[in-house]
Amino acid sequence: MTAAVVHGSKPLHTSVKAGQGVHAMRLTCRLDYDGEATLVHARGEIDVFTSACFEQCLQRAMMDSRAQVVLDLSEVTFIDESGLRILDRFRQDCEDRGLPFALTVVGGRIRDKSTL
Secondary structure (H helix, E strand, O other), rough: OOOEEOOOOOOOOOOOHHHHHHHHOOOEEEEEEOOOOEEEEEEEOOOOHHHHHHHHHHHHHHHHHHOOOEEEEEEEEOOOOHHHHHHHHHHHHHHHHHHEEEOOOOOOOEEHHHHO
């Protein structure tokens, strides 16, 4: 298996300031290549502040993939409607291209704002 980190030597990530203090809301996406499959590993929170980073990572995975994209969200702790919309668009784009897409959340603890 070979690994590639999106954007050169650094994973994609976003930090934001919110409220009265500084809250680092960070999202890291890493792409790994295992034979024909492109594996996307996301960690952190997917929300309105980090969704552009998440979308960019998924687009890169779709462009690089030869046969299948596997998205691992087991280390994602939160996803809001913006992240869910991106996932749905990505699923549709993969379907339109005939590219198999798998989503894994084994052992993950994703909180969706819409379920709170």
